[in-house]
Every structure is written in structure tokens, then in C-alpha cells.
Amino acid sequence: MAGASGKSFIGRFGVHLAVLFFVALWTVPTLGILISSLRDKDQIVVSGWWTALATSSQTSAGRLGTAKDQAQKDGKYIITGNLLAAGDAGTVTSFGTRSQEPGKYQAGAPADLGDGVTLQVNADGSYLLSSPKAFEGDRGQRVYFEASAPPKFTTDNYRNVLFSEGIGRSFLNSLTVTIPATIIPILIAAFAAYALAWMRFPGRALLIAVIIGLLVVPLQMSLIPLLKLYNGVGLFFGVPSKTYLGIWLAHTGFGLPFAIYLLRSYIAGLPREIMESARIDGASDFEIFVKIVLPLSFPVLASFAIFQFLWVWNDLLVAMVFLGTDADQIVLTAKLNALLGSRGGNWEILTTSAFVTIIVPLFVFFSLQRYFVRGLLAGSVKGG
Structure with missing residues (x-):
């Protein structure tokens, strides 16, 4: 039924709906840019702005300690350290020694690397590399790991x-x-x-x-x-x-x-x-x-x-x-x-x-x- 203005309810509703659509069409991308500008730079690379309030997961790489960092304990040579950078609030979920399989081993479970060498990476990023023989070389082994991190916002970008x-x-x-x-x-x-x-x-x-x-x-x-x-x-x-x-x-x-x-x-x-x-x-x-x-x-x-x-x-x-x-x-x-x-x-x-x-x-x-x-x-x- 037409109203006093001569326009039906459906017509007015359609106009309002169209206006809301175009407002959203212009506003949503701008909102996305604003959210991205306040996010941590590492999280921007691995996830979209619409996941800014959710936990993000990313694959990273790090190196274990070298021979000079080893210590002898219970007849084995061990190297300890942490794969996460200082101040990072993340949780390691899995790890691997090849880029093709960064999540081959679960965090907290020891991985057999052969020749009696084992590697255990914990959820907090700490690791324990153990070997029956002394480690050699001045370049640590490269390790890939998947870590989940809580939402992080910062003004460092600005x-x-x-x-x-x-x-x-x-x-x-x-x-x-x-x-x-x-x-x-x-x-x-x-x-x-x-x-x-x-x-x-x-x-x-x-x-x-x-x-x-x-x-x-x-x-x-x-x-x-x-x-x-x-x-x-x-x-x-x-x-x-x-x-x-x-x-x-x-x-x-x-x-x-x-x-x-x-x-x-x-x-x-x-x-x-x-x-x-x-x-x-x-x-x-x-x-x-x-x-x-x-x-x-x-x-x-x-x-x-x-x-x-x-x-x-x-x-x-x-x-x-x-x-x-x-x-x-x-x-x-x-x-x-x-x-x-x-x-x-x-x-x-x-x-x-x-x-x-x-x-x-x-x-x-x-x-x-x-x-x-x-x-x-x-x-x-x-x-x-």
C-alpha cells in the first residue's frame, strides 16, 4: 500500500537497503585498512584483517645452537635454547627439519634425527637437542616450526x-x-x-x-x-x-x-x-x-x-x-x-x-x- 508520500513501503525499504549496501561497499575496505595499520607486521603477512581478533598461525624458521653452546650431561651432549624471539607471546604447535614438512613433529614430543640424535621442541619455544657424540661446526641446524600467536595490535607502524x-x-x-x-x-x-x-x-x-x-x-x-x-x-x-x-x-x-x-x-x-x-x-x-x-x-x-x-x-x-x-x-x-x-x-x-x-x-x-x-x-x- 502506498503511503502518504506516494511511495510504497517496499520502495522505501529498497532505497534504504541500496544506500546501506553502498555505504558498506565503501566502508568495509577502509575499515580493513585501518585494522591492518594497527596490527603487528608479522601477523599482517600471514592472515587477513578479518582475522585480527582471532589467534593466527604462521610458519617460521630458526637455528639451533652451535657446538660452542653444547654441554655434557648424563653421558650425552646437549644444546638448549629457545626458538621464539624474546618478548614473543606465541605457542609452538609443531616443528620439522625440512621446509617441505614444517609440522612433521608435534611440540613436546622428541623427534629422532638419526644416529641417536633427538630434538624436542616445547610449546613455549624451548628446545633440547641431544646426541651421543659431541657436536661439531659453527653453524647450527635449521629448524622450521609452526606457532600460533594471540592478536597483537601496535602503534609502532604509525x-x-x-x-x-x-x-x-x-x-x-x-x-x-x-x-x-x-x-x-x-x-x-x-x-x-x-x-x-x-x-x-x-x-x-x-x-x-x-x-x-x-x-x-x-x-x-x-x-x-x-x-x-x-x-x-x-x-x-x-x-x-x-x-x-x-x-x-x-x-x-x-x-x-x-x-x-x-x-x-x-x-x-x-x-x-x-x-x-x-x-x-x-x-x-x-x-x-x-x-x-x-x-x-x-x-x-x-x-x-x-x-x-x-x-x-x-x-x-x-x-x-x-x-x-x-x-x-x-x-x-x-x-x-x-x-x-x-x-x-x-x-x-x-x-x-x-x-x-x-x-x-x-x-x-x-x-x-x-x-x-x-x-x-x-x-x-x-x-x-
Whole structure:
């Protein structure tokens, strides 16, 4: 039965269900990254974030003591020690002497290694290696073992990232790149959008078509030609290649097509009567733009500012091409990428870095979020 609003209960329930689905779709991965950023680095490697509250099991390797560690007792030579590192709160469940069979023997049970040599590894990691003959050699036997460990959470990951050398400087470098690279395209696009929406001149339709076509040009395809063009012009005027000016212009060029398209759609939907009244009163196009169009276009300007800020702040490729890797130029994303190592296997750094870089974009988004939805609907409804 339809309600007073004209919508059935099933329709309203479906809408709410769809909203919850999309919220979960975006929230669950973010929650997973947050949990992983707080987990112990060894547990991140062996189990997923959804098992963070459960006991994890992992296979490790260690070496027994050498001949110099042996002692004689009851006619046998023995070596004792512990396979678990100091401070590890784990329980050994099984062990083995081959990587193919790390769980061949149960913890606490002696294993016959041949020639009368036995090895017993206990649940607490302590071991007893016994032999009727004296041990020789300065390299202990390698032992593989499976150990279960309780959930372990730590803030060491954030400490390693936040207090790494050069992080503060790279944070300021990112702001130096992002703020101008957000403001410059907005200023240029606002003028261009007004001209394309309300001014009549030859070739306007062709220019709009070209701008729309630029929206589909891949950044990766135009990056190197743009760099060569910039270096050529810079060489002619004696401007260094690796400067902030270069990356500001690059981000401006990549962001302008979408900015002009979005702003023009919104500005073209503003009431024509307002413009005509202003012209009757003697206002010029510049005065109409500054006093009428800009104040009315603030929602769409804020929406594009969010998009552009997020894009530039999270950028790594353009920054690596147009900026150097010196401490006074390297941006935050490049610095965090350097912390991952050459193979990028430090998962604890990767997940923690994700939340370190998200702080500023979240602040920008929540500051402008009330204009975000209105800006996304730019041009979809004509003004009355």
C-alpha cells in the first residue's frame, strides 16, 4: 500500500537497503585498512584483517645452537635454547627439519634425527637437542616450526611513518603543490565557463567539443609530450625544469577540461532573467561574472575543488615526473613510497601510509561537503 508520500513501503525499504549496501561497499575496505595499520607486521603477512581478533598461525624458521653452546650431561651432549624471539607471546604447535614438512613433529614430543640424535621442541619455544657424540661446526641446524600467536595490535607502524626523516618536509611540499594546483584551474575554468555559457563568439561550439574530447585523453599518454614541451619552453626562457611551476601548470592542464565542463553546465543553468536585468542596468560581462555568477556558482566551485584537491594530493606519477626527489621537493606520496622499500613488501607501512595521507583530504571534504551534492547536480535542473 502506498503511503502518504506516494511511495510504497517496499520502495522505501529498497532505497534504504541500496544506500546501506553502498555505504558498506565503501566502508568495509577502509575499515580493513585501518585494522591492518594497527596490527603487528608479522601477523599482517600471514592472515587477513578479518582475522585480527582471532589467534593466527604462521610458519617460521630458526637455528639451533652451535657446538660452542653444547654441554655434557648424563653421558650425552646437549644444546638448549629457545626458538621464539624474546618478548614473543606465541605457542609452538609443531616443528620439522625440512621446509617441505614444517609440522612433521608435534611440540613436546622428541623427534629422532638419526644416529641417536633427538630434538624436542616445547610449546613455549624451548628446545633440547641431544646426541651421543659431541657436536661439531659453527653453524647450527635449521629448524622450521609452526606457532600460533594471540592478536597483537601496535602503534609502532604509525610511529615509524610519522617520525621518519623528512616526513614533515614532504607534507609541506604536498601542500605547496596541492593548494595552487587547486586554485589556478578554478580561476581559469570559471572565466572560460562563463564565456562558453553566456557569450556569443565564432567557434564556440567547436571549442566546447574540443574540451569534451580532452576529457577522454589518458594522462599517461600526454604526460611525456607535455614534459618535453615544458622543458623546451623552459630552456628557451632559462627556467629550470624541476620546479613547482611545472607541476602547477601540469595539474592545471589535466584538470581544466573537467573543470570547464562542470562549471559551464552549472553556469548555463542559471536564470537568464538575472543576466538580462544586470545588462539593462549597465553591468558589463566582468561585473556580471564577479557579482552574480561567482556567488551563485559557489556549490559547483566547491565540488570541483574537492575533486581537484583529492586528485593532486594523492598524485604520485605527475610529481615524480615534474618534481625532483630532493628533500625540499619530494611530496608526501613519493616519500611514503620510498619507505616501502624497493620491493614494496612492507604492508604495515602501506596501510599506515594510507591513513596518514587521508587526514587532509578528509578535512577538506567535510569542510565543503554541504556543497558537494549540490555541485554534483550542476546543470541537471534549469533555473526558474
